Amino acid sequence: MKLIKSLMRSDIISMGVSKKKLAVFLFIIGINFLPGLLMEEPILVIYLPVVAGLFVPVMLFDLNNNNGGENFFSVIPTDRKSRVIARFLLSTIIMTVFIVLCFIIMYIKNMIGNTDVFGDVYKTVFGINEGGVLGIYNIMLSFMSAVGMTVMSVMMKHYFSKGPKAKKAGVLRIILYIIAAYVCLMLVSAAVTAFFSLEIFSLASEIFMAVFSTLAGPAYGLIVTVILLAFGYGMIIYNGMSAYIDYEKREL
Amino acid sequence: MKGIIKKCTALLCSACMVFSASAMSANAKDDAKDSTKDERRLPSGITYESFYKHIEEDVSEYGKEGFPDMYCSVEAIVFCGDEIISTVRAGEIDRENHIPADENAVYEWGSITKTMVWVSVMQLWEQGKLDLEEDIRTYLPDDFFQHLSYDEPITMLNIMNHTAGWGETTYTLETADASSIRSLEEELRDTEPHQAFRPGEVVAYSNWGASLAGYIVERISGMSFVDYVHKNIFEPLGMEHTAIAADHSDNEFVMEQRKLLKTYEFDIMKGEYSSPLGNALYYITLYPCGAATGTIDDLATYAQAFVDDSHPLFKNKETQEKLFTGTVFNGDNIYSSYGFFASEYYVTAFGHGGDTVACHAYMEFDPVTKYGYVEVKNSDDMVMLFDIMPKRVFGGIPKERYSAEGAEKYEPKGYFIQSRSQHSGILKSLSYLTGISADMFESKKLDEGYYHLDDNTIAYVDEGRVVETLGKTHYSDGSSGVRLLGSELIPEKLYIPKILLFAGFFISAFAAVFVLLIKLKFRRNGMMKPYTGRAVLTFGEFAKIIAVFDYVTMLALCMSLESAGFDKRAGTVCGCIQIVCALICTVSAIVSAYGLIAKKPETFRKICYIGDITGNVITVWAILFFEMYKFWGC
Numbered sequence: 079m080k081l082i083k084s085l086m087r088s089d090i091i092s093m094g095v096s097k098k099k100l101a102v103f104l105f106i107i108g109i110n111f112l113p114g115l116l117m118e119e120p121i122l123v124i125y126l127p128v129v130a131g132l133f134v135p136v137m138l139f140d141l142n143n144n145n146g147g148e149n150f151f152s153v154i155p156t157d158r159k160s161r162v163i164a165r166f167l168l169s170t171i172i173m174t175v176f177i178v179l180c181f182i183i184m185y186i187k188n189m190i191g192n193t194d195v196f197g198d199v200y201k202t203v204f205g206i207n208e209g210g211v212l213g214i215y216n217i218m219l220s221f222m223s224a225v226g227m228t229v230m231s232v233m234m235k236h237y238f239s240k241g242p243k244a245k246k247a248g249v250l251r252i253i254l255y256i257i258a259a260y261v262c263l264m265l266v267s268a269a270v271t272a273f274f275s276l277e278i279f280s281l282a283s284e285i286f287m288a289v290f291s292t293l294a295g296p297a298y299g300l301i302v303t304v305i306l307l308a309f310g311y312g313m314i315i316y317n318g319m320s321a322y323i324d325y326e327k328r329e330l
Numbered sequence: 331m332k333g334i335i336k337k338c339t340a341l342l343c344s345a346c347m348v349f350s351a352s353a354m355s356a357n358a359k360d361d362a363k364d365s366t367k368d369e370r371r372l373p374s375g376i377t378y379e380s381f382y383k384h385i386e387e388d389v390s391e392y393g394k395e396g397f398p399d400m401y402c403s404v405e406a407i408v409f410c411g412d413e414i415i416s417t418v419r420a421g422e423i424d425r426e427n428h429i430p431a432d433e434n435a436v437y438e439w440g441s442i443t444k445t446m447v448w449v450s451v452m453q454l455w456e457q458g459k460l461d462l463e464e465d466i467r468t469y470l471p472d473d474f475f476q477h478l479s480y481d482e483p484i485t486m487l488n489i490m491n492h493t494a495g496w497g498e499t500t501y502t503l504e505t506a507d508a509s510s511i512r513s514l515e516e517e518l519r520d521t522e523p524h525q526a527f528r529p530g531e532v533v534a535y536s537n538w539g540a541s542l543a544g545y546i547v548e549r550i551s552g553m554s555f556v557d558y559v560h561k562n563i564f565e566p567l568g569m570e571h572t573a574i575a576a577d578h579s580d581n582e583f584v585m586e587q588r589k590l591l592k593t594y595e596f597d598i599m600k601g602e603y604s605s606p607l608g609n610a611l612y613y614i615t616l617y618p619c620g621a622a623t624g625t626i627d628d629l630a631t632y633a634q635a636f637v638d639d640s641h642p643l644f645k646n647k648e649t650q651e652k653l654f655t656g657t658v659f660n661g662d663n664i665y666s667s668y669g670f671f672a673s674e675y676y677v678t679a680f681g682h683g684g685d686t687v688a689c690h691a692y693m694e695f696d697p698v699t700k701y702g703y704v705e706v707k708n709s710d711d712m713v714m715l716f717d718i719m720p721k722r723v724f725g726g727i728p729k730e731r732y733s734a735e736g737a738e739k740y741e742p743k744g745y746f747i748q749s750r751s752q753h754s755g756i757l758k759s760l761s762y763l764t765g766i767s768a769d770m771f772e773s774k775k776l777d778e779g780y781y782h783l784d785d786n787t788i789a790y791v792d793e794g795r796v797v798e799t800l801g802k803t804h805y806s807d808g809s810s811g812v813r814l815l816g817s818e819l820i821p822e823k824l825y826i827p828k829i830l831l832f833a834g835f836f837i838s839a840f841a842a843v844f845v846l847l848i849k850l851k852f853r854r855n856g857m858m859k860p861y862t863g864r865a866v867l868t869f870g871e872f873a874k875i876i877a878v879f880d881y882v883t884m885l886a887l888c889m890s891l892e893s894a895g896f897d898k899r900a901g902t903v904c905g906c907i908q909i910v911c912a913l914i915c916t917v918s919a920i921v922s923a924y925g926l927i928a929k930k931p932e933t934f935r936k937i938c939y940i941g942d943i944t945g946n947v948i949t950v951w952a953i954l955f956f957e958m959y960k961f962w963g964c
Contacts, residue, residue, distance in 0.1 A: 296763055
């Protein structure tokens, strides 16, 4: 455990060195964050966990390039298992803090502001009250958090598996990833809407919506929120284990 | 994107407003009365002339350009005594084949059927054959009840007030196969629900209880409930186009006409009504609780009987008057009276609603002014024409009746579950999934919200005016709840931990998926080390996943109207699967515990064993607590 803590500490110090990437990360966060604050839109924070999920592994593994690459770990007393655990643990902690902040921001904005157009649609069209709308926000944010954690853990696994062969994530590439994520989200939403509007799937969609709304109802969507977040952490553990296996086998 | 959503929202809101104000087709007929009578006023205070104008406006709005598909058929009658003031028939009962909603159209009356049980009971009481205060076991075979929780007697009055203590039945009361309908006694014995509350304490609407009352009518009268109702209700009133048997076989006209009706539901995605269920011909096996099917004219005839001074349903005028004196009260206000629910308007109206898969029906009347309103439609959607009609006829609560000025705000805490839900059996989890949080009583506006009127009454205030009163209930443990229509909201202790246990059930299954994938990866890379109980633990992972799939399947079957609900065959299969999964998980947990304690494994393996024990314990605990194994009902 001491070794893992030391590795985490060294990564944190080194992250401060990677100022360029950090600046880009904060800039992108700001683009999403500030309009949301100004417009009292609780829902705008939901993209932030995905953004964090993209940046955290990039910043962590960029350290390798700045600090002599994998050679650094060949001269300090550590083993591969500890390196994997330390990196995954640190990134999980960063993501967790970030997700908690997103939830807090969302609750504050929900309390102080009028609900946004999404909330109005839910209330008008579906007849959902204030508590139900908050439940939907919880579920959406936890879904995106799970996506962010999955993205982060998959990228971390990729870096451990491929090592130097992993493509460098430059600033432009990161921005393109984020744009691609937005586009994918829109495409998936459109596809789901089209899917459920097809006659043949109408029964499936009806049942899915009925089951989902039953599970999503109680206690501001607590059940689905907890399940989604647990799924996200499960993905981190799974990809961490996979990364450990691949890293053990990889020739440096 | 925002602009599109706003436009869609506006479109849908406009459609709702138009629809609630109008939406009748050019085929709608209005037999408005002679304008020489338009000086008379309805109980709401509006003149007949204004009322007819509203109807005309509704007629002209029906099928308005831009919203041609936002309707289903509606028929409604307003009467005063034996006089019909207005009859409206709108739309088509089968839009594809253009069959209009006319005088021959039959609709399912749903729970309005229960009032026929109550009328039958009062008829027998009038004849001295039934005592409303006596233990109903007197009228039933020995050992009829198998799932009672309390020794206190259950009276017929408890059943009429829905305070016998029964929760909802586990299995569906409907079938699509008419040949599978059994006798009323067999159906009752097979579907007896759990008695969740002490008799007389809690209002929990019970279809099973009403059907039991119908069975008691059978036993006392010596004839089937179908024959009894025909002889003592339909024939005296001349209701020739109504059936009450589960399969409508007691009236050939109804049987044939019912096949012509299709049910429609509003598809939000398409913005129109569609008929995915077609005829939705489901037969209610416990037929006294909801099988009556007939024309709107017969329904009006039935409703008119209750305001008829010649009391055609009873020998004595006093019996008919007694029917509306009140048996359950919210403070000083009547909540229900011998099975008829009371609503506050300018007057106090009595009646009952009815909902089946195919139709919605409504009956309401004021025995004092003799005005009444009946409505039927082939959809159970609430966004419908004529939702505002009762207020047009009976008015709202007058300002001078109540004042919430200076009243203390009602601010409950915690979570509530509904009395009308499954409290035991394989679907017990539904009572938690339909739980309600205290925030539904909150309001951000100063002149809106819930206020204490007195110790037993809560008022809902909108723009400074009391628009609805609810009962405040007090329980023996010192807690208090709210009485709604047919149900009570009962405070539930430790609601969040129970919900988290439920979430843990799902999380354990997800964790099991990850564990299996990791094991596969280890095995593929030749890194899998042998450990104690490997096979058993792997079975345990699969058991957790199967348990969750099984539960989701149960939920899906409950929600799916295509299958007429969750039946006993499906319940038996699902319940048995849960039992097997629980047993496997228990064995897996024991093996893990053995491995952890006896084998003194390395740290990583210790963590795996502890994780396995935790997941299995949560899964088994959830299966036991939510009774997912209890396929026998309760």
